[in-house]
Amino acid sequence: MSDTIDPLEMRLYAMDVWVRDKAVLVDRERIAATLYAAAKAGRATVLGEKFYTFPNGAVTGVLILAQSHLSIHTWPELGLANLDLLSYGALDGDEVMKVVEESLGASRSKLTCIPRAGTA
Amino acid sequence: MSDTIDPLEMRLYAMDVWVRDKAVLVDRERIAATLYAAAKAGRATVLGEKFYTFPNGAVTGVLILAQSHLSIHTWPELGLANLDLLSYGALDGDEVMKVVEESLGASRSKLTCIPRAGTA
Numbered sequence: 001m002s003d004t005i006d007p008l009e010m011r012l013y014a015m016d017v018w019v020r021d022k023a024v025l026v027d028r029e030r031i032a033a034t035l036y037a038a039a040k041a042g043r044a045t046v047l048g049e050k051f052y053t054f055p056n057g058a059v060t061g062v063l064i065l066a067q068s069h070l071s072i073h074t075w076p077e078l079g080l081a082n083l084d085l086l087s088y089g090a091l092d093g094d095e096v097m098k099v100v101e102e103s104l105g106a107s108r109s110k111l112t113c114i115p116r117a118g119t120a
Numbered sequence: 121m122s123d124t125i126d127p128l129e130m131r132l133y134a135m136d137v138w139v140r141d142k143a144v145l146v147d148r149e150r151i152a153a154t155l156y157a158a159a160k161a162g163r164a165t166v167l168g169e170k171f172y173t174f175p176n177g178a179v180t181g182v183l184i185l186a187q188s189h190l191s192i193h194t195w196p197e198l199g200l201a202n203l204d205l206l207s208y209g210a211l212d213g214d215e216v217m218k219v220v221e222e223s224l225g226a227s228r229s230k231l232t233c234i235p236r237a238g239t240a
Binding site for chain 1: 130132134136167168169170172180182184188189191193198200202204206230232234236237
């Protein structure tokens with residue numbers, strides 16, 4: 001973060017991923033490793049993390065990034081995971097999402113990218 | 121979370137808020153109190169939190185919710201805060217965002233709400 005941040009570079013990536021093997025959606029270690037690998041691939045700097053496992057094994061995880069945050073919520077009963085990345089500047093959001101898809105074994109996915117704050 | 125979750129009820133609220141007084145954007149306690157008040161107003165259940173303060177005073181905060189997550193990133197140099205709420209079911213996202221606007225003293229805001237996962 002700096003005084004020269006350009007609001008036009010603020011973007012939100014929202015991706016829903018359906019996986020081939022629902023077991024990955026209750027594998028907290030694999031999910032955490034996936035987020036860290038994706039952040040690294042996108043050149044993000046991780047500053048902190050918070051994970052929570054629900055009674056049914058579903059996992060919520062958030063990485064605090066110098067460039068904002070990357071979160072996942074898994075739905076084993078639906079074979080689905082929600083990914084959200086709020087990003088700025090040089091972070092490569094497409095690469096982040098690509099690594100997540102590969103690591104979780106996606107059968108299909110839906111990605112939306114929307115600009116943020118740029119029209120103030 | 122339950123086996124009867126309806127993917128059609130998955131929504132992402134993304135809001136950018138410009139504030140009248142930039143000082144609120146470096147007030148970590150007020151920001152945390154804002155998130156908790158907003159979550160409560162929207163009938164969300166908070167399961168965990170993670171906050172981070174940047175060298176310039178900017179704050180990133182995330183609440184893990186039973187219904188997903190609520191995050192904030194503040195940009196004091198821009199007089200701006202980004203709010204993101206991923207939600208399911210009975211959570212009242214509009215009320216969450218309304219409380220944030222009031223608590224931070226918004227001069228203007230831009231809210232986008234997009235459906236998630238419903239078209240699998």
